[in-house]
Amino acid sequence: MKKLPKPGSPVRGSRTGRPVMALLDLVGRRMALRVMWELWRAQTPLTFRALQSAADTNPALLNTRLRELRVTGLVLHDEGGYALTQHGRELAALLIPLTVWAERWADGEKL
Numbered sequence: 001m002k003k004l005p006k007p008g009s010p011v012r013g014s015r016t017g018r019p020v021m022a023l024l025d026l027v028g029r030r031m032a033l034r035v036m037w038e039l040w041r042a043q044t045p046l047t048f049r050a051l052q053s054a055a056d057t058n059p060a061l062l063n064t065r066l067r068e069l070r071v072t073g074l075v076l077h078d079e080g081g082y083a084l085t086q087h088g089r090e091l092a093a094l095l096i097p098l099t100v101w102a103e104r105w106a107d108g109e110k111l
């Protein structure tokens with residue numbers, strides 16, 4: 001597994017490892033936001049197969065992202081499947097305004 005970004009340690013885009021840069025490194029990894037989005041959208045735990053189908057990704061990549069998101073405390077796994085932790089839900093809620101902004105931007109609205 002690729003080294004996980006950690007606040008205070010150098011990360012992609014930052015030698016100082018500022019917490020926001022570590023977060024952006026983590027969620028900027030291929031399929032990380034998509035996995036979080038599908039778990040947020042489902043509002044109930046998803047099995048691995050259901051999450052793989054929803055995210056439309058291969059099992060090896062999904063396994064890697066789930067492992068990273070679990071280690072960093074954004075996703076949990078129990079008998080019901082995979083779900084966002086409280087921290088993961090808080091982060092997903094913070095991303096909603098970015099989605100709204102991006103939609104306005106995509107529509108050509110002057111921002």
